[in-house]
Amino acid sequence: MTVSAPPTASGTGARPARAASRDRRAWSLRGWLPYLQALPLALVLLVFLVVPIATIAVVSFWDYDSIRIIPDFVLTNYEWLLTSAVTWQIYLNTLKFAALAWVFTFAIGFTVAWFLAFHVRSVTWQMVLFLVCTIPFWTSNIIRMISWVPFLGRNGILNSALIGAGVIDQPLEFLLFSDFAVVLAYVHLYTLFMVVPIFNSMARIDRSLIEAARDAGATGWQILWNVVLPLSKPGIAIGSIFVVTLVMGDFITVRLMSGGQSASIGTMIANDIALLQYPAAAANAVVLLLVVLLMVATMLRLIDIRKEL
Amino acid sequence: MRDTGRRGLSFYLLAAFFGLFVLFLYGPTVTITILSFQGPEGGLTFPMRGWSTHWFHNLFQQQAVGDFGGSFQRSLLLGLIVMALTVLIALTAGFAFRRRFRGSGALFYLTVASLIVPSVLVSLGIGLLFQILGLEPNWWSSALGAHLTWTLPFGLLIVFAIFNRFNPAYEEAARDLGATPWQTVWHVVLPIILPSIIGVALFGFTLSYDEFARTLMTAGSFNTLPLEIYGMTTNVTTPVLYALGTLTTIFSFLVIGLCLAGFIAVQRRRARRVASGV
Numbered sequence: 301m302t303v304s305a306p307p308t309a310s311g312t313g314a315r316p317a318r319a320a321s322r323d324r325r326a327w328s329l330r331g332w333l334p335y336l337q338a339l340p341l342a343l344v345l346l347v348f349l350v351v352p353i354a355t356i357a358v359v360s361f362w363d364y365d366s367i368r369i370i371p372d373f374v375l376t377n378y379e380w381l382l383t384s385a386v387t388w389q390i391y392l393n394t395l396k397f398a399a400l401a402w403v404f405t406f407a408i409g410f411t412v413a414w415f416l417a418f419h420v421r422s423v424t425w426q427m428v429l430f431l432v433c434t435i436p437f438w439t440s441n442i443i444r445m446i447s448w449v450p451f452l453g454r455n456g457i458l459n460s461a462l463i464g465a466g467v468i469d470q471p472l473e474f475l476l477f478s479d480f481a482v483v484l485a486y487v488h489l490y491t492l493f494m495v496v497p498i499f500n501s502m503a504r505i506d507r508s509l510i511e512a513a514r515d516a517g518a519t520g521w522q523i524l525w526n527v528v529l530p531l532s533k534p535g536i537a538i539g540s541i542f543v544v545t546l547v548m549g550d551f552i553t554v555r556l557m558s559g560g561q562s563a564s565i566g567t568m569i570a571n572d573i574a575l576l577q578y579p580a581a582a583a584n585a586v587v588l589l590l591v592v593l594l595m596v597a598t599m600l601r602l603i604d605i606r607k608e609l
Numbered sequence: 610m611r612d613t614g615r616r617g618l619s620f621y622l623l624a625a626f627f628g629l630f631v632l633f634l635y636g637p638t639v640t641i642t643i644l645s646f647q648g649p650e651g652g653l654t655f656p657m658r659g660w661s662t663h664w665f666h667n668l669f670q671q672q673a674v675g676d677f678g679g680s681f682q683r684s685l686l687l688g689l690i691v692m693a694l695t696v697l698i699a700l701t702a703g704f705a706f707r708r709r710f711r712g713s714g715a716l717f718y719l720t721v722a723s724l725i726v727p728s729v730l731v732s733l734g735i736g737l738l739f740q741i742l743g744l745e746p747n748w749w750s751s752a753l754g755a756h757l758t759w760t761l762p763f764g765l766l767i768v769f770a771i772f773n774r775f776n777p778a779y780e781e782a783a784r785d786l787g788a789t790p791w792q793t794v795w796h797v798v799l800p801i802i803l804p805s806i807i808g809v810a811l812f813g814f815t816l817s818y819d820e821f822a823r824t825l826m827t828a829g830s831f832n833t834l835p836l837e838i839y840g841m842t843t844n845v846t847t848p849v850l851y852a853l854g855t856l857t858t859i860f861s862f863l864v865i866g867l868c869l870a871g872f873i874a875v876q877r878r879r880a881r882r883v884a885s886g887v
Contacts, residue, residue, distance in 0.1 A: 335705070335711075338706070340698045349719070349734075352735045353734050355737050415627045432631055440818075440835060446850060447637030447640060451637055453653070453654055455654050488637075542724075545724075545727065551729060566727070578733075585727075589726065592725065593725070
């Protein structure tokens with residue numbers, strides 16, 4: 301950066317001093333304005349995100365007994381966490397949930413977005429159907445989970461229907477309070493997070509590209525695979541980041557839908573919290589955060605989010 | 610695809626898939642709405658043993674299911690505060706990001722990080738921080754901050770989308786006509802982006818109103834509604850749970866409907882003004 305000459309050098313000398321100082325004040329305010337405008341956001345994130353996470357990092361090295369946490373610098377929390385076979389099993393289990401949830405939300409989300417973007421011709425209908433997909437996002441997740449109980453229970457609708465139709469003669473036990481129920485709830489809750497960004501990406505695809513592909517003799521599948529899928533990548537990446545991070549940190553869905561029979565990293569942390577073993581919970585939280593950041597960094601290599609808004 | 614003429618088989622297959630998806634989305638909610646009108650003898654699943662509003666009455670007897678009224682009031686108030694702050698903070702920050710300033714990249718990535726960090730960490734971190742500082746966690750302090758870390762990123766991303774589509778020529782025109790920066794913002798920019806601000810407000814309110822994980826360790830001694838509902842799932846085994854679900858869902862739909870109506874009203878008024886040339 302080159303340093304330019306001070307502006308007071310020649311021309312300004314003739315102007316009235318008061319106007320010049322007013323100009324300078326206005327100029328300096330203009331320079332500071334973005335900082336002032338960004339300040340509230342920065343403060344909130346600093347106080348309620350950065351400092352708390354730093355606190356977790358610090359406390360993860362603290363000691364504790366059954367009633368209090370003790371400032372210290374010990375590695376035992378990490379040692380216990382990482383040398384326990386249960387931990388690895390639970391991390392694997394959580395990764396399994398994330399993978400399953402990702403596969404289903406992506407398959408369903410992509411298909412729904414594809415239908416909305418390319419098969420619904422009127423913009424009004426597109427908006428209406430898009431809204432129909434997004435409205436559940438603004439209602440309570442817990443209620444939406446509970447809503448599956450009458451469907452999946454031992455005497456629930458699904459079992460009654462299957463028995464009535466003669467498909468089975470004993471009610472299926474694995475429907476509720478199982479890994480199946482957990483993944484089903486994830487797909488129910490989070491497919492939205494795939495539909496919205498993928499639809500957004502697809503809506504921007506220049507329609508003439510598809511016509512060109514068709515004129516060149518491509519079949520519908522070839523257009524999907526070679527034109528639409530690559531151009532939807534940014535939306536897919538954003539949706540995937542949402543789904544994967546939500547599942548990795550979740551504990552309420554696992555707890556409610558598995559009836560306490562399955563575990564995830566989130567439930568592990570919540571259990572430590574319930575037992576007031578905060579340093580143990582903190583160590584686990586730090587490891588979870590690192591894993592999630594690593595996963596996100598991998599996905600972010602594919603896109604520049606800021607260009608996608 | 611600008612295909613002319615009749616729709617192919619793929620359209621009908623995809624339409625059927627979409628229909629099933631919508632059924633999947635709304636089916637369970639509709640089911641518990643029906644089941645919440647069970648007769649007094651009815652259970653958690655079909656068949657219906659008569660129809661009644663018994664479980665809704667049951668809900669308002671405090672001793673039966675905890676403090677439903679109080680937690681609803683707290684959630685409502687908290688949602689409104691979070692909504693106002695989200696609109697205000699996200700919008701002012703949005704103005705800042707229209708110009709280049711030092712640290713803008715860092716602040717942007719910090720905001721995105723706020724979306725990615727698992728909510729259980731935010732909850733635990735704020736809970737620990739308050740405990741170490743000897744502060745009492747409360748729904749209007751610690752929980753408020755925890756909710757903002759979730760609503761602000763959504764708000765800011767929407768504001769970005771707004772300004773990316775905003776034509777700066779309107780501001781230049783206002784300036785050329787002698788408007789001060791405040792007048793430009795108040796009479797030109799804000800009215801133009803008003804419909805999208807309704808969207809930010811909707812996100813701010815509903816995300817806070819339904820938030821569970823971030824509230825868990827930050828709410829202090831008084832529950833918000835999602836915490837109350839979660840408590841009920843472990844010890845209530847009657848359709849009163851469905852009655853509560855039905856009521857909160859109806860309330861959510863009211864809020865969404867109100868926002869949509871506001872959005873449409875603004876658009877209509879604007880269309881009329883353009884048509885009449887005012």
